[in-house]
Amino acid sequence: MKRSIFLIPFVFLAFVSLTQAQNKRRTLPIKQPEKPNTAIVIDERLAVLREQPSLYADSIQRMRTGRVLAISGSKQTDGVTFYRVIVPPKNYGWVQAEAVISKNKRGDDERLVKLVQASEGFEKIERASIFLDNFPNSLLRPAILLLLGDLAEEATLKLSRDATRQLDRNEMSVTGAPLHSFYLNYSSLDRYRKLGISFWFNASAKLYHYDGTVWREIIAKYPKSNEAAEAKKRLDSLNEKMKPVKQ
Numbered sequence: 001m002k003r004s005i006f007l008i009p010f011v012f013l014a015f016v017s018l019t020q021a022q023n024k025r026r027t028l029p030i031k032q033p034e035k036p037n038t039a040i041v042i043d044e045r046l047a048v049l050r051e052q053p054s055l056y057a058d059s060i061q062r063m064r065t066g067r068v069l070a071i072s073g074s075k076q077t078d079g080v081t082f083y084r085v086i087v088p089p090k091n092y093g094w095v096q097a098e099a100v101i102s103k104n105k106r107g108d109d110e111r112l113v114k115l116v117q118a119s120e121g122f123e124k125i126e127r128a129s130i131f132l133d134n135f136p137n138s139l140l141r142p143a144i145l146l147l148l149g150d151l152a153e154e155a156t157l158k159l160s161r162d163a164t165r166q167l168d169r170n171e172m173s174v175t176g177a178p179l180h181s182f183y184l185n186y187s188s189l190d191r192y193r194k195l196g197i198s199f200w201f202n203a204s205a206k207l208y209h210y211d212g213t214v215w216r217e218i219i220a221k222y223p224k225s226n227e228a229a230e231a232k233k234r235l236d237s238l239n240e241k242m243k244p245v246k247q
Contacts, residue, residue, distance in 0.1 A: 037070070037102050037104050037105070038068060038069070038070060038102065038103060038104070039068070039069045039070070039083065039100040039101065039102045040066060040068055040069070040100060040103075041066060041067040041069065041100050042065060042099070042100060042101050042112060042130060043065070043098065043099045043100075043115070044063070044064060044065050044099075046095075046098050047062060047063040047064070047065075047067070047095060047096075047099040048061075048062050048063075048095065048096070049061050049063055049087060049091065049093040049094070049095055050082075050093050050094045050095070051093055052094060053075040053077050053082035053094040054077050054082075054094075055080070055096075056078070057094070061087075061091070063087070063095070063099075065126055065127070065130070067087070068088070069085040069086065069087055069100060070085060070088075071083045071084070071102060072084050074097070080097065080098070081096070081097040082094040082097065083095055083096075083097055083100065085100075101130075109135040109138040109140055110140065112127065112135075113131065113143075116131060116144065116147070122191070124151060125151045125152065125192075125195065128147055128148040129197070132145065141222075142218055142222045142225045142228075143227060145214040145215075145217055145218050145231075146215070146218060146227045146230055146231060148197075149210060149213075149234060152197050152199075153209065153210040153234075155192070156199060156207065156208040156209055156210060159188060159189070159199070159208050160208050162188060163183055166186075167183070179203060180201050183201045183203075183206070183208070184199075197213075198211045199211060200242060202242055202243075202244070204244040204245040205244075205245045209242060210238070211238075212234065212235050212238050214231075215231035215232075215238075216235070219231050
């Protein structure tokens, strides 16, 4: 009986030690899963969200250029690589790797620049804007900044012509609103505004001009680059273009 009494403290201590050890194990920090890589659609021709990683799988939707996704895995089938992606707010599926770029993947800035160079029309502007939004530290950034500014200024010729043709002067005059307000609210400017591209309007010439934002960025951030000298020329030209036309 005495032996049993002496054993009780030891059993109690062993129980306390075991309990403390279990509590320590429970309070160890739980390793969180890695966050998915962000990806952006750059090629609508390939941007089909599929139920399975196969070119023969049923499609869920076709995603537009600029759509933001989250990559959570990959698999190779049918001779191509597929990314498993999450599409906000609640879709998920598989998309061909070439349809998207990831700011975290080495070399994707160069791949997107090649696609920009091969593109035409508004799609070229859209892809250049995607590059600038996602690769702030790329060595190729000054060249794309200069290119985007030139593309935006080239677009002003057609924008000016179309706006003048579509805006009826008789209708505008009876509203009491100033002429330049109609031009600066012209609906075709909307898709450029969504990309952060803005235009000025020379009312006397009835012409739009790109506002020069990217050229100013080149001069401020890359003053010793070859692009900086070209950007200054374009800003000087912009100042001349914005002067009132002599009647």
